[in-house]
Amino acid sequence: MxxxxxxxxxxxxxxxxxxxxxxxxxxxxxxxxxxxxxxxxxxxxxxxxxxxxxxxxxxxxxxxxxxxxxxxxxxxxxxxxxxxxxxxxxxxxxxxxxxxxxxxxxIQQTPEEPPEMSLADIRDTWEIVVPQDQWPDEPQHDLNWENFMVTILRDRGAMGIIDGDTKELVTEAETGYAVHVAKSSSDGRFWYVQGRDGRLSKIDLWMDPPQVTAEVFIGIDARDVAVSHYGEWADKYVIGGGYWPPHFVIADAHTMEPLKVVSTRGYNTEGEYVHEARVAALYDTPHAPTFLVNVKETGQVWQVDYSDIDNLRMDQIASAEYLHDGFFDSTGRYFMIAANFSHKMAFIDTVERKLVSMLNTGEIPHPGPGANWIDPECGPVAGTTHLGEGLVTFWGTDPENNPDHAWEICGTVETDGPGLFLRSHPDSPHVWIDQSMHPEADVNQWVMVMDKETRELTPIHVADRPREHDAVALHFEYDKSGTEVWVSIWARGRGHQDDGAIVIYDDKTMEEIGRVENLNTPTGKFNVYNRLKKYERG
Structure with missing residues (x-):
């Protein structure tokens, strides 16, 4: 690899x-x-x-x-x-x-430490695949690219570009192994993906077919990526975060040339030095020219100002260990991150650049891209699934208009097993919840759909695969119209990796309306229009 x-x-x-x-x-x-x-x-x-x-x-x-x-x-x-x-x-x-x-x-052997990487080492891996003077000035195809689903094909080491209108696979763009997430340019044309093998790739959706234009290896084990969207710096920088070496790398978002590398080693919230302080998640903030760098083992959120990368300003905000996935509230001001080993959610005010609260949830919270919705009792809320138990916890997110509920638990709903992801849409009556971390197929092949008004759950059997396929149902994404919910069947069993699929549901009726079959280990999906409109926040 x-x-x-x-x-x-x-x-x-x-x-x-x-x-x-x-x-x-x-x-x-x-x-x-x-x-x-x-x-x-x-x-x-x-x-x-x-x-x-x-x-x-x-x-x-x-x-x-x-x-x-x-x-x-x-x-x-x-x-x-x-x-x-x-x-x-x-x-x-x-x-x-x-x-x-x-x-x-x-795992009974004594581990040894892998090598480090300098900026020169990283630059040695930089490759321009398609020079900028060969990029098209307009889409080279007549497809509705704003309704593309940019889909992780995890073990395949590729991103599947699926047409949301026709429900057909357009192409598979070769990227790094086990991509965790994809982030877009401010116009949705370019997509940046970070492989677990450290390979950071840039994909142009206007090309026919869409393909990688440039790439760089920012580490030998990596996880996340973000793109600058704020003001005059929009689409100027891309940042990749390393598990090993524990650092982040800022690169030119046009060419992917690496510009700066910063170590994340340091002290945790107890004052203990952490050598393996990994970058868990990266986000661009909507209200300032800053990246959020979530340092897993130290329990710190670094708000890194990219307005002058030669003189980086970094606000180090202490929360709790171990930081993992996070998302914004519906306004984009407050960032909510799971400190999952502390069983807490931490809430960061990205305007004031400080921690505003922490909340005990259930065992090992894991919101994935998260979900925001309006609760009839508490007003604006957000929620998380949990890796350690079948539970969804949701809390108030509006300190201005609903201060009594802000950063306090509004409610909990029990599911049949632990999960990775939940998702909703501003126009939807539902919150979709997976149970993918339960070891039994009669749980992890089902998802739950919660009614926002009544909090009642409806179970749906998605991953209708034999047990030997070891297929789980996970991750949700709405199409451009906001009426369809796409759910992945991640077939992981030996010899069955190509038996993955995406099942498409009508959000209102919860009835299946289509499938994309024969996909190799599909996991996360990202709709261009919805991500561009920041529906991941609302």
Whole structure:
């Protein structure tokens, strides 16, 4: 997965992947160099996001040898195979028995620290695929590109561009592995995607077919991206955040040339130094020329002013560990971020650049792109799902007109299992909720739809796949009209990755009205028009 990065000069010493990720421990099971290399690749793909590059833990527990060796091989294999109801996937349908045995041995070894990356290293990976003088002045096709669904094909390492009008796949743009999210330019034409392998790519939707115009590797493990949208700096900068090395990189949004790299290592809210302080989420703020850099392990939100990148002003706002996903309220002023291991939501006033409140929710909140709606009792509210339990918690978000409810729990709704995402639309009567983190198919293949007025839940069976396909229903996105809800079937089972699909529902009737079949591991989807109109905030 790192071959391209390696070939472009990041690791001048040709650091082998096995050596980069771990080495044998005296009391650990014996592993050959080939087995270590295979296991380190599996760990990167499936485990590092929750347990950390150095295996010190974050959303998931630490996996250091002093703990894993005590648990023993058989127990480790059982946990990895079956998952837990506390939010860990079952991997018996994703990994075969040999791979489960391999990764169980691997996490009993002593981890080693991967190499660092300098700005020069990052620049060595920069590539212009289509020069700017070859970009079209108008769309080269007659498709309704504002209703495109820019769709993550996770294990395929590509973005599927799907026509929202015809429900047909337009193309697959080659990007990095396991893209987490996509963010657009201020006009919606260009889309920036960050792969887990550090590959930051820029896609032009006006080309026929849409394709990548430039890319750069900002790290060897990465997660998020944001684009400057404010004032005279609109579409001037793009920022990518690294899990490893723990840093952020600001690049020219037109050419993707890397301009600045800033380390995020520092002290957490208890005053303890954190070496692996990863960038969890990145956002542009609507009311100031700033990026929000959420530093996972330190529990700090950095509000980084990009009006002068040679003299960066960074307000470091302490909240709680471990920061993960977040979203804005309907006004775009208040940013709401899950400090999921503290079981809290933190609320940041991006105008005043300070923390305004924190709220205890349920076990391990995870709002994904979040949802805002109007509650009949509390007025404007926002909500989150949870990785640790089947619960949706929602709170007031209007301190000006509804101060008694602001940053306080308005209500909770119990679902059948933990989930990753919920979503709504200003014109919708519903909030759609997934249960994708439950280990059983009779829960994770279903979603819940909540009535905003009554708070009643309606279950819908989406991922109608055999158990061996290990397919879960997750992530919601509305089309341009705001009347259709698109839900992913992420088929993860061995040999069934191409059996993924997107199921399309009429939002009012909750009846299926269409499908896009034969997609490879589809997860997140981003409608150009809705994201441009900032419906992710409302």
């Amino acid at each position: 790192h071959k391209r990065a390696l070939s472009k000069g990041i690791f001048a010493l040709s650091f082998p992947l096995a050596a980069m990720m771990g080495t044998a421990h005296a009391a650990a099971p014996e592993m050959s160099a080939e087995e270590m290399d295979r296991a380190s690749a599996i760990y990167f793909q499936r485990c590092a996001g929750c347990h950390g590059t150095l295996r010190k833990g974050a959303t998931g527990p630490g996996l250091l040898p002093e703990d894993t060796q005590e648990m023993g091989q058989r127990r480790l294999e059982s946990i990895i195979s079956l998952g837990t109801e506390g939010g860990m996937n079952n991997f018996d349908g994703i990994l075969d028995e040999e791979e489960i045995t391999l990764i169980s041995k691997y």
